[in-house]
Amino acid sequence: xxxxxxxxxxxxxxxxxxxxxxxxxxxxxxxxxxxxxxxxxxxxxxxxxxxxxxxxxxxxxxxxxxxxxxxxxxxxxxxxxxxxxxxxxxxxxxxxxxxxxxxxxxxxxxxxxxxxxxxxxxxxxxxxxxxxxxxxxxxxxxxxxxxxxxxxxxxxxxxxxxxxxxxxxxxxxxxxxxxxxxxxxxxxxxxxxxxxxxxxxxxxxxxxxxxxxxxxxxxxxxxxxxxxxxxxxxxxxxxxxxxxxxxxxxxxxxxxxxxxx
Amino acid sequence: xxxxxxxxxxxxxxxxxxxxxxxxxxxxxxxxxxxxxxxxxxxxxxxxxxxxxxxxxxxxxxxxxxxxxxxxxxxxxxxxxxxxxxxxxxxxxxxxxxxxxxxxxxxxxxxxxxxxxxxxxxxxxxxxxxxxxxxxxxxxxxxxxxxxxxxxxxxxxxxxxxxxxxxxxxxxxxxxxxxxxxxxxxxxxxxxxxxxxxxxxxxxxxxxxxxxxxxxxxxxxxxxxxxxxxxxxxxxxxxxxxxxxxxxxxxxxxxxxxxxxxxxxxxx
Amino acid sequence: xxxxxxxxxxxxxxxxxxxxxxxxxxxxxxxxxxxxxxxxxxxxxxxxxxxxxxxxxxxxxxxxxxxxxxxxxxxxxxxxxxxxxxxxxxxxxxxxxxxxxxxxxxxxxxxxxxxxxxxxxxxxxxxxxxxxxxxxxxxxxxxxxxxxxxxxxxxxxxxxxxxxxxxxxxxxxxxxxxxxxxxxxxxxxxxxxxxxxxxxxxxxxxxxxxxxxxxxxxxxxxxxxxxxxxxxxxxxxxxxxxxxxxxxxxxxxxxxxxxxxxxxxxxxxxxxxxxxxxxxxxxxxxxxxxxxxxxxxxxxxxxxxxxxxxxxxxxxxxxxx
Numbered sequence: 001x002x003x004x005x006x007x008x009x010x011x012x013x014x015x016x017x018x019x020x021x022x023x024x025x026x027x028x029x030x031x032x033x034x035x036x037x038x039x040x041x042x043x044x045x046x047x048x049x050x051x052x053x054x055x056x057x058x059x060x061x062x063x064x065x066x067x068x069x070x071x072x073x074x075x076x077x078x079x080x081x082x083x084x085x086x087x088x089x090x091x092x093x094x095x096x097x098x099x100x101x102x103x104x105x106x107x108x109x110x111x112x113x114x115x116x117x118x119x120x121x122x123x124x125x126x127x128x129x130x131x132x133x134x135x136x137x138x139x140x141x142x143x144x145x146x147x148x149x150x151x152x153x154x155x156x157x158x159x160x161x162x163x164x165x166x167x168x169x170x171x172x173x174x175x176x177x178x179x180x181x182x183x184x185x186x187x188x189x190x191x192x193x194x195x196x197x198x199x200x201x202x203x204x205x206x207x208x209x210x211x212x213x214x215x216x217x218x219x220x221x222x223x224x225x226x227x228x229x230x231x232x233x234x235x236x237x238x239x240x241x242x243x244x245x246x247x248x249x250x251x252x253x254x255x256x257x258x259x260x261x
Numbered sequence: 262x263x264x265x266x267x268x269x270x271x272x273x274x275x276x277x278x279x280x281x282x283x284x285x286x287x288x289x290x291x292x293x294x295x296x297x298x299x300x301x302x303x304x305x306x307x308x309x310x311x312x313x314x315x316x317x318x319x320x321x322x323x324x325x326x327x328x329x330x331x332x333x334x335x336x337x338x339x340x341x342x343x344x345x346x347x348x349x350x351x352x353x354x355x356x357x358x359x360x361x362x363x364x365x366x367x368x369x370x371x372x373x374x375x376x377x378x379x380x381x382x383x384x385x386x387x388x389x390x391x392x393x394x395x396x397x398x399x400x401x402x403x404x405x406x407x408x409x410x411x412x413x414x415x416x417x418x419x420x421x422x423x424x425x426x427x428x429x430x431x432x433x434x435x436x437x438x439x440x441x442x443x444x445x446x447x448x449x450x451x452x453x454x455x456x457x458x459x460x461x462x463x464x465x466x467x468x469x470x471x472x473x474x475x476x477x478x479x480x481x482x483x484x485x486x487x488x489x490x491x492x493x494x495x496x497x498x499x500x501x502x503x504x505x506x507x508x509x510x511x512x513x514x515x516x517x518x519x520x521x522x523x524x525x526x527x528x529x
Numbered sequence: 530x531x532x533x534x535x536x537x538x539x540x541x542x543x544x545x546x547x548x549x550x551x552x553x554x555x556x557x558x559x560x561x562x563x564x565x566x567x568x569x570x571x572x573x574x575x576x577x578x579x580x581x582x583x584x585x586x587x588x589x590x591x592x593x594x595x596x597x598x599x600x601x602x603x604x605x606x607x608x609x610x611x612x613x614x615x616x617x618x619x620x621x622x623x624x625x626x627x628x629x630x631x632x633x634x635x636x637x638x639x640x641x642x643x644x645x646x647x648x649x650x651x652x653x654x655x656x657x658x659x660x661x662x663x664x665x666x667x668x669x670x671x672x673x674x675x676x677x678x679x680x681x682x683x684x685x686x687x688x689x690x691x692x693x694x695x696x697x698x699x700x701x702x703x704x705x706x707x708x709x710x711x712x713x714x715x716x717x718x719x720x721x722x723x724x725x726x727x728x729x730x731x732x733x734x735x736x737x738x739x740x741x742x743x744x745x746x747x748x749x750x751x752x753x754x755x756x757x758x759x760x761x762x763x764x765x766x767x768x769x770x771x772x773x774x775x776x777x778x779x780x781x782x783x784x785x786x787x788x789x790x791x792x793x794x795x796x797x798x799x800x801x802x803x804x805x806x807x808x809x810x811x812x813x814x815x816x817x818x819x820x821x822x823x824x825x826x827x828x829x830x831x832x833x834x835x836x837x838x839x840x841x842x843x844x845x846x847x848x849x850x
Contacts, residue, residue: 006648013645017636020677024437031443038451049461050304096632098597100649101621107649116439178285181292189296196303197296257613258599 003106010110018115025116033119036069040127043191054196059134060223065191066127067147068215071154072187073120079159081108083183085166086176094256104253105246108166137224146218146232153235154190154214160245161186161209170252182209190215213238269372273379283380290328290385297324298396314460315489318395322487323458325398327479329385330414332377334421334478336453337446339428340370344442347432352521362521363514366429371422402488409495413482416502421478423509424449430513433520454480460489474509477502563589564600565757571735573700576727578748579737582844586757587737591703594735596620608700621650624694624732628706631686632693633678639689640674643696650697657696664692667722684715691722695732702726704736708743720746741836755847765836772846773839776813778806780820781828791819802827 018025043065047058076083088094088111097107128147132138138147165179186209194202194216206212213234221231301320305313315323332338343366346352355362389398401407431441450456453475459467470476481502485495564586571577579587592598593605596612596619605612610619626632633642647657665671668688673681681689687707694702704723708716724747726732738744744751744765751768753761761768778794781803789804790796793812797805808816813831820826834842 009645009648013634013637013641016641017634020636024440027435027437027440028443029440031440031447034444034447038447038456041451042456045462045466046300046304046457048463050308052307054303054307092627092630095592095595095597096625096627096630098616099595099620099623099625101617102649172281176285177282177289181289185289185292185296188293192300192303197299201299257597257616 003103006102007106007110011113014110014113015115028116029119031119032073032117033123036073036120036123039069039191040065040123053192056193056196056223059131060219061192062127063131063135063138063147063222064193064215064219066124066131067150068124068154068187068190070121070124070128071151071214072158072183073117073124074151074155075158075162077114077117077121078109078155079162080114081111082159082162082166084112086169086173089169089256090173098253098257105163105249135223138222143222146222146235149232149235150214150218153238154211157210157214157238157241158183158186160242163242163245163249167249167252170256186211193219210234210238210241269376273376286381287384287388290331290381291388294324294328294385294389315458315484315487318397318399319484319487319489320458321396322398323483323489325386325389326483326486327455329382329389330378332381333374333414333418334453334482336421336424336449336455336475336478337442338370338374338425339442339446340373343369343429344432347429348436356521361514363426363517367422367426367510370425371418374418374422401486405492406486406488409492409499410482410486413477413485413495413499413502416499416506417478417482420474420502420506420509423506423513424474424478426513426517427509430516430520433517433523449475452476453478458484460484474502474505477505563757564593566603567754567757567759568603569752569759569762571733574727574731574733575749576723576734576747577736577750577752578744579735579752579754580739580741580744580840581754581760585754587754588705589757590754591705591735591737595623595625595703621697622700624697624699624702626687626690626694626702626704626707628687628704628709631678631690633686633689635679636677638675638677639670639681639693642678642689643674643693646693646696652697656698660696660698661692664695667725668692668718684711684718687711687715687719688722691719695726698730699732701733701735704734704738706738706740707736708738708740716740716742723747741840745836753843755844760847768843769833769836769839772843773834774810775834776808776810777832777834778808778813778816779828779830779832780804780806780824780826782824782826784825789820789823791816 040062043062044058047053047061052058053061081088085108088097088108093111097104097111100107132144132147138144161179161182165176165183168176168179186205189197189201189205190211194205194212202212202216206217217226217231217234220226221228298321301324302317305317305320346355355365386398389396392398401410428442428445431445435441452470452473454470459470459476459480462470470480477498481490481495481498484490485498490498567586567590579590581587589598593600594607594612596610596616599613607619608622612619632646633639634645643657643661646652647654652660665674668691670688670692673685673689678686678689691707707723708719711719720743723734723736727734734747736743736747748765751761751763751765752759753768761771777797783802790806791812792815794806794808794816797807799805806816817829820829
C-alpha cells in the first residue's frame with residue numbers, strides 16, 4: 001500500500017466522519033463563506049471610495065485576494081492536522097502516531113482535515129473567476145496556468161508555515177499566537193500587492209516566508225508589469241521553503257522523544 | 262459578585278503565567294496594526310480626491326485603539342467551554358446552581374475580556390504613542406473628550422459582551438457550536454466597522470449601520486477618540502449605545518430563558 | 530533493559546498573582562527523576578504486570594520500551610532493537626492500548642478503522658481477514674463492527690481497541706490500564722482475552738494497572754515501581770510473602786472461652802462463641818493446635834488481606850505515595 005493510496009483512504013474516512021454531522025457541516029461551511037465574503041467586500045468598498053491603489057485596479061487586486069484565499073483555504077483544509085497540532089500533543093495522540101511504522105507527516109495530514117472550508121474555497125474561486133472575466137489580458141492558457149500555479153504554491157507555503165507553527169508546540173505551549181502573524185496575517189497581507197507596503201515587508205515575505213513568491217511576483221507577470229521569467233519561476237522557488245520547514249519539524253519530533261511531556 | 266471577581270483574577274493569573282504569550286500577543290497586535298495602516302496609507306497616497314472622511318492621523322489612532330482593545334470589543338470571542346457545554350448537554354448541571362444563567366455567563370465573558378485586555382492595552386498604547394509623525398497615538402483633544410471616551414469604552418465593552426451572548430443563544434437553538442458563532446461574528450465584525458472604518462463605506466450602507474447597534478463597539482468609541490466625531494454627536498451616540506445595551510440585555514435574557522426551557526424539555 | 534534513568538526539567542511556578550507576575554521575568558527549574566536506574570529482563574511470551582502509585586514512572590517506563598521516549602541514560606534492547614534508535618523498524622512489532630485514549634475513529638464504523646490500520650501496517654488482505662475473524666470470535670465483536678465507535682459502550686470500545694492493536698500480529702503488546710472504568714463482565718472478557726492471546730499466540734504482554742484483580746487474574750510476574758525505582762520484581766505470592774505476613778484467624782467454638790491467647794497472637798475482638806486474632810503467617814499451625822486443645826472448636830478460618838489492601842499498606846510502608 002503506497003503512501004498516496006493511504007492518504008486517499010484517510011481522506012475518505014475523514015469525509016465520512018464529517019458527513020456524520022451534515023447540518024453542522026453546512027452551517028460551518030456557510031460561516032466560512034461569509035467570513036471571506038465580508039473580507040472581499042471590504043476590499044471592494046475601499047476601491048469604491050479611493051478608485052485605485054498605487055496604479056493597481058480593483059480587479060487586479062481582487063484576483064490576488066481570491067488566489068490568496070483559495071490557497072490559504074486549501075492549506076487550512078488539508079493542513080488542519082498541523083494547524084491544530086497542539087491538541088495532538090496534549091491528548092497524547094502523537095504517541096499513538098509515533099507507534100506506527102509510517103511517515104509521521106502522512107499520519108498528521110491524515111489525522112485531521114477540515115472540509116467545511118469548502119465555503120471559503122468556493123468563495124475564493126468565485127472571486128478569481130469574476131476577476132479573470134474582467135481582465136481580458138489574462139484570457140490565455142499560459143496565464144491561467146500561472147494563476148493555478150500561484151494557488152498551489154501558495155497552499156504549499158501556507159502548509160509549510162503551519163508545519164513550522166506545529167513545531168513550536170514541541171518546545172512551548174505559549175506564545176503560539178505569534179504563528180497567527182504568519183498564517184492569518186500572511187493571508188491578510190498578501191491580499192494586496194506587496195509593493196504598497198514598506199520595502200522590508202517585501203524582502204521578508206520573499207526571502208524568509210515566501211508568500212510574495214507565490215502571489216506578488218507572478219502577479220506582476222500576469223498583469224503585464226514585468227516580463228521577467230523569474231516572476232513565473234518564483235512560485236516554484238517558493239516551494240523550497242517546505243524543505244527546511246519539514247527538517248525543523250523532524251528535529252522537533254526528536255526533541256519530543258527526548259523530553260516526553 | 263465575589264465569585265465573578267475571583268473568576269476574573271484567575272483569568273488574569275492564567276494570562277500572566279505565560280510571558281511568551283504576552284509578548285507574542287503584543288507583537289501580533291503591532292504586525293496587524295502596521296499592516297492595516299500601510300494599506301490605508303497606500304490608498305491615501307493614490308487618492309487624488311481631497312474630500313476623504315477621515316484624516317490619516319485619525320485613521321492611525323483608530324487602528325491603534327482597535328488593536329489595544331481588541332480583546333475588549335471583539336465580536337468573535339468564543340468561550341469553547343461554554344459552547345461545548347451547550348452542545349454536549351452538560352449545561353443542565355449549570356441549571357442546578359442557584360443562579361440566573363444569563364448574568365452568570367455574561368459576567369464570565371466580561372471577566373475574560375477584561376483580563377485579556379489588561380495585559381495588552383497598556384503596552385500597545387505606550388509603544389504606539391512613541392511612534393513618529395502621523396502614526397503616533399496621541400491623547401484625546403480635551404478632558405471632556407477623555408471622560409466621554411471612557412464612558413463610551415465602558416458601554417462598548419458591555420455591549421460587545423451582550424452581542425456576543427447571542428452566539429451562545431443561537432448555539433442553543435442550532436445545537437452547533439462552530440457554524441453559528443462563525444456566522445454571527447463574521448457579520449457583526451463587518452457591521453461594526455472593524456474590517457474597514459464605516460466612513461469609508463458608501464453613504465447608503467452608512468445609514469444602515471448607524472441604525473444598528475454594532476458600530477457602538479468599534480466605530481463610535483474609536484472615531485470619537487480620534488476627533489472624527491464632535492462632542493454633541495458623541496453624547497447622543499452614547500445615549501443610543503446605552504439604549505441598545507438595555508434592549509439587547511433584556512432580549513438576550515428572555516431568549517436565553519426560552520432556549521433553556523426547550524433544552525430542558527428535550528432532556529439536555 | 531538495564532540501568533534506565535530519565536530526568537525531566539520542569540518549570541517551577543510561584544503561587545497567586547505575585548508569583549505569576551514574577552514568572553514574567555524569571556523562572557526556576559526543578560529536576561524530576563522519573564526513572565532511576567531501572568533494570569529488568571522480560572522473556573519472550575511472558576505476561577508482566579506493572580504497578581505503582583500515580584507518578585511512579587510506569588508510563589515513562591512504557592514509553593521508553595515503546596521507543597517514543599529516549600532515556601537520559603541506560604540501555605534497552607528488545608527483539609534486537611534499541612527501541613528509540615530503531616523506532617521506525619521496531620514499532621511494527623508492537624501493539625499498544627492506552628486505556629484512556631483511542632486509536633479508532635470516533636465517527637466511522639469500527640470495521641473501517643480496522644481497514645485503515647490494515648493499510649497503515651501494510652497487512653495483506655487475507656491475513657487481515659483471518660485475524661479479524663479470529664478476534665471477532667474471541668471478543669464477540671460480531672455486530673459491533675458496523676457501528677461507529679461513538680455508539681459503543683466503554684466495554685465494547687475496549688474490546689475493539691484490543692482487536693485493533695493486535696491486527697498486525699505484534700510480538701509485544703503494551704496495555705495501559707486496559708480495564709479502567711469497565712463493568713465486571715467486560716473486565717472479565719478483557720482478562721480472558723489477554724490470557725488467551727498470551728498463551729495461544731505467544732504474544733508478550735506488559736500491562737500497567739491500578740486494578741489488583743487484573744494482577745491476580747493475569748500477571749505471572751509483577752514489577753513494582755515507586756519514585757522511579759524498581760522496588761519489587763517477582764510473583765504476586767512472593768510479594769505477599771515478603772510484605773504481608775499478617776493473617777486474621779477467626780475461631781468459633783461451643784462452651785466457655787476463658788482466657789486463651791496463644792503466643793504470637795493478638796486478640797482483636799471477641800463475641801458470643803467467637804474469637805478473632807491477628808497472627809503472623811508462620812505461627813498459624815501452632816496457634817490452631819493450642820486453641821484446639823483449649824476449646825471445643827466448631828469452625829476455623831484463616832484469612833489473608835485482600836490484595837488491594839496489601840498494596841495500599843505497601844505503598845504506605847515504602848513511602849512511595
